[in-house]
Amino acid sequence: MLIGTACTLLTAAGLGIAVLVARRRRYAAALRLAAISLLPVGLAMTGVVRFVVNMTFNxxxxxxxxxxxxxxxxxxxxxxxxxxxxxxxxxxxxxxxAAPAGLPKDRRASGRKAVGGATGGGAAGAGDDFSDIEAILKKHGI
The missing domain is CATH 1.20.5 (Single alpha-helices involved in coiled-coils or other helix-helix interfaces)
Structure with a gap:
């Protein structure tokens, strides 16, 4: 009896707040608040609240x-x-x-070395990458 009364009061208070929120033209928030406000009464009606209270002290x-x-x-x-x-x-x-398919065939064979050189892992690998870039720039006259 006491549980049902408490849940009803909680629901009434929540629905009252939902009405106030709806008056501010925030209808989506008011609908969500009304839905949450109806949960205590619904749980009390199904007996879930009584079950939880009995289980809490067991x-x-x-x-x-x-x-x-x-x-x-x-x-x-x-x-x-x-x-x-x-x-x-x-x-x-x-x-x-295997190395990624985007690498040229000569670099796919060396796998790890090509990846390490691209990230600056070794001095020889970094020099090879810059020589390729320099060759491309010279080719275009830059």
Missing amino acids: PVAWAGFGVLGLAVVLFLSGRLAEGRGRGRDAAPASAGA
């Missing part, structure tokens, strides 16, 4: 939540351990992967 229910939490932690730690183990095995396989 120690067996809290022990059940603890067991569920432990299960989630164990599941996630198992997934994390599986991901770390798979990462070590997958790293050597991906190291020998």
